[in-house]
Amino acid sequence: MLKKRIIPCLDIKDGRTVKGVNFVNLRDAGDPVELAKAYSTEGADELVFLDITATVDKRKTLIELVERISEEINIPFTVGGGISELEDVGDLLKAGADKVSVNSAAVKKPELLSEIADLYGNQCLVLGLDANKVHGEWKVFTRGGRTETKLNAIEWAKEAEERGAGEILLTSMRKDGTKSGFDVELTEAITTETKIPIIASGGAGKIEDFTEIFTMADAALAASIFHFGEIPIPQLKTKLRQQNIPIR
């Protein structure tokens, strides 16, 4: 049986792992290479590495850091942040990334999704979708949650799937950093309208949050609860297994 995936996320700023609450107030959480190694050894099913300042500062993603991390880990690895054109994707894959997560650039130019999928395959294309509820509607946000777009999140998810996204990394902005549980409403809305795997992100605070979200999501992503050792991955996986959730 296909297993539900537990994915630690390494938010990177200036080469260090950071984690914000509601996307601001960044706190230092350690060396990304050390964290990546530790997670891989502990049983993380995948890693996501987001250069969260890349888009805003117009910087290219830290290729060298990606190379260092990929040398150390033997699990799949997604990189996002600052991808603005097709060449960026090629550079990241060459550096050792297995998948790329594209957010702002895809909103600006949806054809970029089709181009990536056609050239590199949909297995390496993750749509980064940051959503928040605005006047009762799920809206897409870009630039690390700073800019509200006109796009409806559900329609955008469907379009991305059609264009060849292999997966959606779905972050609920109202939940991100709150530790009050994943966004069940948002995740359900997206999973029922798409056929590709969904990684739920934002709000993980306790083991029960994972139990709940795994009734609909294929994978769950979290950062601070792992970075600060609040819920060790082996303990999380043991508990979920006891609840008969398919876990590696």
Add this chain to the structure above:
Amino acid sequence: MIAIIDYGAGNVKSVYNALNRLGAESLITSDSEQIKGAHKVIFPGVGHAKPAMEKLQRSGLDEVIKNLKQPVLGICLGMQLMCSHSNEGDVSGLGIFTERVRKFEGQIKIPHMGWNELIDPKGSLFEGITEGSNVYFVHSYFVEMGSQTSAKCEYLIPFSASLRERNFFGVQFHPEKSGEIGSKILSNFLNMNS
């Protein structure tokens, strides 16, 4: 020396890194002489079957691969291209394996993405690997079950997780991304007699 075939279809670096972690010297190459002269050959690949097959044909690597006598390991799309035919782009493959490649259908998420269990793993590639070991898959097309199937997996239906024909091996999953189990499988491949 292990040759990792680079024909412009996907992530060869992670295979290189995985071999490096196992202490094996490898070379990312598209040079047919280097491939022919290697002790072992890894044929990776991700993406769409049709452009990948066309790249192989343009470079003449299709004939090179078919005629290799040393152990060859096709990974993911690499294994699928070693089959007789793929429905992805309706292309003929290298024909090393007689099985055919089809797309997943039905009430399941596509791609089949994540960790899934190996069922009935057989042969030298899976020495020390127990039934139910989890490995990492990511694919929308699969190889049907057949006489060359050496391990299977289930995703709504059973399919070939691995194939074997003489010196040719194929794995649908990514051993280079499958943690300790994957390392063990790669290590078994490296330890085969050339």
